[in-house]
Amino acid sequence: MTSAASSVTSAGRGGGRRLVDRVARVRELGIVVALGALFAVTGAANPSFLSYGSLRDILLNSAIVALLAVGQTLVVITRNVDLSVSSVVGLSAFGGALILADHPGVPVPLVIAGCVALGAACGAVNGLLVGAARVPALVATLGTLYAFRGVDYAWAGGRQVNAADMPEGFLALGTRSVLGVPLPALVALAVLLTVGWMLRNLRSGRELYAIGSSPEAAVLAGIRVRRRVLTAFVANGALAGLAGVMWAARFGTVDATVATGKELDVIAAVVVGGVAIFGGSGTVYGAALGAVLLASITSALAVLRVDALAQTAINGALLLAAIVLDRLLALRVAAALRRRRSP
Amino acid sequence: MEDTPVLSLLQVSKAFGAVRAVREVSLELRAGEAHALAGENGAGKSTLVKILSGVHRPDSGRILLDGQPVEFAGPADAQRAGVAVIYQEPTLFPDLSVMENIFMGRQPRARLGLDRRAMRAATAELFGRLGVHLDPDRPARGLSIADQQLVEIAKALSRQARVLVMDEPTAALSGQEVARLFGVAGTLREQGVALLFISHRLEEIFELCQRVTTLRDGALVATDPIGDLTPDALVRRMVGRELEALFPKQDTTAGEVALSVRRLTREGVFTDVSFEVRRGEIVALAGLVGAGRSEVARAVFGIDRWDAGAVEVDGRRLRPARPTAAMAAGLALVPEDRRQQGLVMDLSIERNIGLAGLTALRRGPLISRLAERERARDWAVRLRLKFARLGDPVNVLSGGNQQKVVLAKWLARRPSVLIVDEPTRGIDVGTKAEVHRLLSELAASGVAVLMISSELPEVLGMADRVLVMHEGRLVAELDRAEASEESVMAAATGRGRP
């Protein structure tokens, strides 16, 4: 292993290293390429797909899932999962709408803060179940998926809040655009950039990756694993709470069934976005791009007049393709890494 | 003036269920002193380390820091108190870069975010001191055991601790890396760091340490100044009886060629490697860490693909990257990385031993649990396995005992060609002789053995022929008479190419 050791490995290293480096970035890049291809093909078949209105719709439609995907990524990175997000969204959307409808005097920012806090509380329940009670996340959050939804049903008691019951100013938040970009998309973008920065640049952010990469090693490294996992769940819950308000503002009509089944879209976006489902790697940017890609595909299929049943099948096929690709890439990287030793 | 020890244990005990791993042990670590902990596999050394590092809380007894009682509620507490630990089993984050592994939780910060450039520079500086050639930016995934161990060492050094605990840091390292580590450790000692060192290579203990504490079955035997002991006396303390000399290989006549490797090349890893192993022979593959020895073994066994060349077992050509076919052809590999490749950590001891030779245990379409248990019991006795029950998962075994299970698993298979990669890594002196005797017996019964080892005495004592690799190439082939410490090291470091 003297200095000349590098000369032996240099032959395969150039290629291997380039591959590794490219693959490291390819997750996000791959989605961008897929998006480009999708827009080119669909746009060629039907130019109206590229119109401002259509693009604006895609952004609006993906904003909420993207926001949820960012939160979910925080949890998945730690080798956990949160299935209960859709119920949290439902609870927060209904709670927010109800307050706005029944107590018109309460200022909107306070309602939004309340919804975020409600979401954070739900996240804390999940986090405590997983961290303190050591229930596997899949089981714990499956339980709370039903529990939170049950609370939602009991609270609503069959009631529905309509757009007419809510203040104009609030509903405008869901549809207004700033410089041509819908406000929910801007909110999602701001959250995305903030969380992305934190994951990369805070020690606690790096610790989330460490926990997911090897929980046992994280304990030995002195990382407070339970606290970090709890934080991830709380942050995810808070974002789900925020997504709930956005839902109410955007759609106007809110009942107890809001966002039912959305958790699968969110996890699909995360997986398509290249976040490893067993933790330790992936970025929020990938997850958000995954959300945009899935929303774009739905829009494209509608524009291309593919019927709704086929759409589900196509989404499924895409998910499988993403998982297979992920696996293949992981194997390639592992093989390349074994060849690479010297700097 | 008698200075107070930096860290001491007073009558600490720790039990796991019925297993009393540590029993009322006291230990004093002093500034500027290297203290060795010796004992057989399962004697309780790693458990003691984990008490010092806050992983385990002692059931009774006290920990004193600078003479004051402390409680470590977790590893973070011990770290804050200035205790840095290199654990026996590497504890890296495979998805994260090597430098982040080293600085996790202590990454240098810039005004905005993390200072990755400073982190890279600090890593390069640490690697420079240790003579490690690794890219700080590469992920830890895919590192060899030796490289993982070197990263662990760098990690512990980076903490600039007052107490540095090293649990078998040298087990996978060859002479050159060990010398570097000892150089660094010596400097730390002069700076007043207290060292605790564990190794089954007794000569290392005598080289580095000033005092030795010996454990047997979890209990303290004695603490002696190193000058009062000879290696034999230390072994007697550990084992509690006289030990026969390290087992030299018995002479056998080599039969026909069983394994033939011709011009094997894996691009960027090893080049043009050709050799043969005959029945009855033990051929050692020596070299420095990173010379490509394990990589050759992995390729021959079919775990990694090769780019050019050929491998034949008993005259039959193997197809690349087909481990199942290799096994069917009579090849067996005891891998270096027992946790990743050798064992199913959650499975029981008997299951793990049975795993590689299920055919022999088959009764019709079913596996006979009785035969499995019988075989496991037999091997447990032969290798002096220390365990509570055969049904226990292997991850509760001590490191050396896990290694014995890996060995048993493959030896039980009776292969025609056996490749062993660091077969005695972490195995105590007593059992080492037993493993050597077993390998020798296997060879005598007609098995061709290829042995990779970083331990020169093992290579010289066991091998009929020594192949030396340097930077991915086979640079020397020495027969038993030619092989000596000097000739092997010269070839391994690239000097004195014949």
Ligand SMILES: Nc1ncnc2c1ncn2[C@@H]1O[C@H](COP(=O)(O)OP(=O)(O)OP(=O)(O)O)[C@@H](O)[C@H]1O
């Ligand atoms: N988590 C655990 N659960 C149950 N038993 C354990 C556990 N950890 C260790 N033991 C047992 O405690 C005893 C001491 O183990 P320890 O790892 O301390 O040995 P050691 O001296 O480090 O041995 P080696 O030289 O093989 O590393 C062994 O019998 C082992 O099986």
Ligand SMILES: [Mg+2]
């Ligand atoms: Mg140990």
